[in-house]
Amino acid sequence: MNKEEIGLILEKQRNFLASGMTLDTDYRIGVLKKLRSLILSHEEELIEALGRDFHKPRFEVLGTESRFVIAELNLLIRNVRRWSRKKRVRTSLANFPAGSYIMPQPYGQVLILSPWNYPFHLAMVPVISALAAGNCVVLKVSQKVPETGNVIAKIIGEFPEELIAMIGGEHSLTDYLLDHPFDYIFFTGSTDVGKKVMAKAAGNLTPFTLELGGKNPCVVAADAKLGYAARRIAMGKFINAGQTCIAPDYLLIDQKVRDRFLELLKGEIKKFYGNDPESGSDFCRMINTAKAERMESFIKNAEIISGGKTDTGRCYVEPTLITGVSADDPVMQEEIFGPVLPVISYSEISEVYQVIARNSKSLASYIFTTNRKLAREFLAKTQSGSAAVNDTIMQIASPHLPFGGIGPSGMGRYHGRKSFETFSNMKSVMVKSNLVDIPVRYPPYTALKEKLLKLILK
Numbered sequence: 001m002n003k004e005e006i007g008l009i010l011e012k013q014r015n016f017l018a019s020g021m022t023l024d025t026d027y028r029i030g031v032l033k034k035l036r037s038l039i040l041s042h043e044e045e046l047i048e049a050l051g052r053d054f055h056k057p058r059f060e061v062l063g064t065e066s067r068f069v070i071a072e073l074n075l076l077i078r079n080v081r082r083w084s085r086k087k088r089v090r091t092s093l094a095n096f097p098a099g100s101y102i103m104p105q106p107y108g109q110v111l112i113l114s115p116w117n118y119p120f121h122l123a124m125v126p127v128i129s130a131l132a133a134g135n136c137v138v139l140k141v142s143q144k145v146p147e148t149g150n151v152i153a154k155i156i157g158e159f160p161e162e163l164i165a166m167i168g169g170e171h172s173l174t175d176y177l178l179d180h181p182f183d184y185i186f187f188t189g190s191t192d193v194g195k196k197v198m199a200k201a202a203g204n205l206t207p208f209t210l211e212l213g214g215k216n217p218c219v220v221a222a223d224a225k226l227g228y229a230a231r232r233i234a235m236g237k238f239i240n241a242g243q244t245c246i247a248p249d250y251l252l253i254d255q256k257v258r259d260r261f262l263e264l265l266k267g268e269i270k271k272f273y274g275n276d277p278e279s280g281s282d283f284c285r286m287i288n289t290a291k292a293e294r295m296e297s298f299i300k301n302a303e304i305i306s307g308g309k310t311d312t313g314r315c316y317v318e319p320t321l322i323t324g325v326s327a328d329d330p331v332m333q334e335e336i337f338g339p340v341l342p343v344i345s346y347s348e349i350s351e352v353y354q355v356i357a358r359n360s361k362s363l364a365s366y367i368f369t370t371n372r373k374l375a376r377e378f379l380a381k382t383q384s385g386s387a388a389v390n391d392t393i394m395q396i397a398s399p400h401l402p403f404g405g406i407g408p409s410g411m412g413r414y415h416g417r418k419s420f421e422t423f424s425n426m427k428s429v430m431v432k433s434n435l436v437d438i439p440v441r442y443p444p445y446t447a448l449k450e451k452l453l454k455l456i457l458k
Helices: 003-019 026-040 043-054 060-084 121-132 146-156 171-179 191-204 224-242 259-271 289-300 349-357 372-379 417-422 447-456
Strands: 087-089 098-106 109-113 136-140 165-169 184-188 208-211 217-220 250-255 303-306 320-323 341-347 363-367 386-391 424-432
Touching: 003 109, 003 136, 003 165, 026 043, 026 060, 026 121, 026 146, 043 060, 043 146, 060 121, 060 224, 060 417, 098 109, 109 121, 109 171, 121 136, 121 191, 121 217, 121 417, 136 171, 184 250, 191 208, 217 224, 224 259, 224 341, 224 363, 224 447, 250 259, 259 320, 259 424, 289 320, 289 341, 303 363, 320 386, 341 349, 349 372, 363 372, 372 386, 386 447, 417 424
Parallel strands: 109 136, 109 184, 136 165, 184 208, 217 250, 217 363, 250 341, 320 341, 363 386
Antiparallel strands: 087 098, 098 424, 303 320
16 A cells, blocks of 8 residues: 555545544444454454464464454443443532533544554454544554454455555555544554654644553562462463563562472463473464564573573574573563563562662553552552552453553553543533623622632632
């Protein structure tokens, strides 16, 4: 697709928005129901595509891709009519007599830039949310997952381009799209690219959401239920081969239980993936050779606790635990985004906060403890977009918990009702009565009016 063709699509979307069709909630619900049917009918094709793109296990496709989107779709279909209604709110005494309400209104034309690590989920959840709010959508997906991109294109192709269009092609087209004055931009990806998107959005004063990443700490206290902790950390870290923005990025373990916990963790990894994860069907691959080589460089410069096997030509990196890392090592300076987990011991909880403070605010943080006071202290003393106590990554699965980052890990929230609100201009409206006009606010100003003003604005 070239720039001229994109320009025509953008113009058609503007005209379609002007027709007012997307303001009809029945129309929106019809679109969402059609999308649900199409996703289910293409589900097997999607499973095969993700398998070809990076060996994604069938169960992970269902749990983190297709059925995750279906669950969000069902929630939107059930609630979009109610969420679209105006919501009455109290009117201040200063505005008496009047009525006030908040009116959800679509932004208009939305640009969604999605990543490769959960290519269906992280493209389609923003898409369905934007459509539910009454917007038109331009979707740009990652070129790193061509097979999955083809399936998405088939699904999107069942709708008119004036409602939703998927753009393929080189990065230069992304720059071209970002120069267009969209009404809203939703980006998921790296912090470095997020900065560029933010700068482009600023040029057009376009509101945006950035879903980025960061170094997510995971703490195991001495009083934790170690068996549960090992199982939940292994799952959260090694699902999708660690290519998850909210995966535990490094492990902080109380030295009193370090050795016992690591034995349990190694045992869980073996239960999950067997003695040779490469030969099984339950462990994902890195997206490309370059990413696998990056993991290999982390492993080579550390002391291996378990794992460590790589085959970069096949994009394979074994689930690996490492230690002997310092704060200055690249593995502790960058988001890992792969199946390598550094392990650091601590003796006092104060050390935990010192290590965490060396990095920017993360997308997620985790602690395993049975001490409620310690859990509350950890949540208060650490800043992250989301957090979980005695679990990892599963907070993303709740539509009632808005998801997003803070600072360098992102800005803006979505999931569930928050998704609808993110893609809506929540317009504040006041309707003034014409029955009476109280003269306090009008000149000439007098001492009596000043006294009344102070009473009204107490």
